[in-house]
Amino acid sequence: MSRKPAHTADSLLDAAAELAATEGAAAVTMSAVAAAAGAPSGSVYYRFPDRPALLAALWLRTLDRFQTGFLEALQLDPPQQAAIQAAHHVTDWSLHHPTDAAVLLMGPEPFGYAQWSEDARTAAAARQRRLDNAIRSLADRLGYRTRSDRERLTLLIIDLPYAAIRRTAHHPH
Numbered sequence: 224m225s226r227k228p229a230h231t232a233d234s235l236l237d238a239a240a241e242l243a244a245t246e247g248a249a250a251v252t253m254s255a256v257a258a259a260a261g262a263p264s265g266s267v268y269y270r271f272p273d274r275p276a277l278l279a280a281l282w283l284r285t286l287d288r289f290q291t292g293f294l295e296a297l298q299l300d301p302p303q304q305a306a307i308q309a310a311h312h313v314t315d316w317s318l319h320h321p322t323d324a325a326v327l328l329m330g331p332e333p334f335g336y337a338q339w340s341e342d343a344r345t346a347a348a349a350r351q352r353r354l355d356n357a358i359r360s361l362a363d364r365l366g367y368r369t370r371s372d373r374e375r376l377t378l379l380i381i382d383l384p385y386a387a388i389r390r391t392a393h394h395p396h
Contacts, residue, residue, distance in 0.1 A: 230262035232270045232280070238262075239281045244325035248333035251278060278334040279343035285326045286350050289316055297357045302364035306380050309361075313384035328389055 238260035242250045253274055257264040271277035293316070296308035317324035326334075331347060339347070358380070362373045 230260055230266040233284075235260050235262065235267055235270060235277075236281050236284055239277060240285065240322045240326050243281070243329065243334075244322045248278070248329055248335075251281070251334075253277065275335050275338040276340065276343070279336075279339040279347075281326065282331050282334045282336075283343065283346055283350070285323045286347070288320065288323055289327055290350060290354060292316060294353070294357050297361050302361055305361055306365070306376065309380040310384045313381060314387060317385075317388040324388060328385065 235256055239251045239256045242255055242259055251274075253267050253271075254264055256262075256277065257267045260266075267277065271280060293309055293312045296312045297305050299305040299308050317327075336344070336347070358377060359373065361380075362368075362376050365376070367373055367376055
């Protein structure tokens with residue numbers, strides 16, 4: 224019978240998220256994550272070959288956690304309710320997951336996007352396309368055909384709720 228690992232990828236990413244939320248993305252180093260998780264540095268390197276892989280995994284996991292409920296909200300009927308629920312998801316999720324929200328609010332660039340592997344950048348682009356397509360679909364269902372209508376929809380369901388969260392979010396040093 225094999226033993227369950229003491230330090231899983233998720234527990235290490237949790238430590239990385241906490242470091243990023245409290246001290247900024249630059250504080251997320253392999254040794255800092257190991258120390259924060261109470262793990263040997265070998266455990267971090269075993270799951271993430273290097274810092275860009277760790278940072279990409281943190282960003283993608285955070286994006287997935289947020290997008291799951293957001294994308295579900297965008298599918299609701301009637302479409303007006305979908306827009307309302309999507310906006311509520313942004314604020315509710317952020318308030319219930321402040322560490323992940325802090326990571327998401329930073330955007331991928333502070334997490335070394337340019338140094339990520341091609342696979343990680345492709346995965347991030349696929350998630351963005353999935354989000355863009357879902358918003359486009361909601362806009363179509365609402366009868367919003369022009370670019371400015373779609374931009375207003377994005378403003379209402381993403382940008383304004385994030386502005387409210389950003390205002391109250393703890394910013395790293």
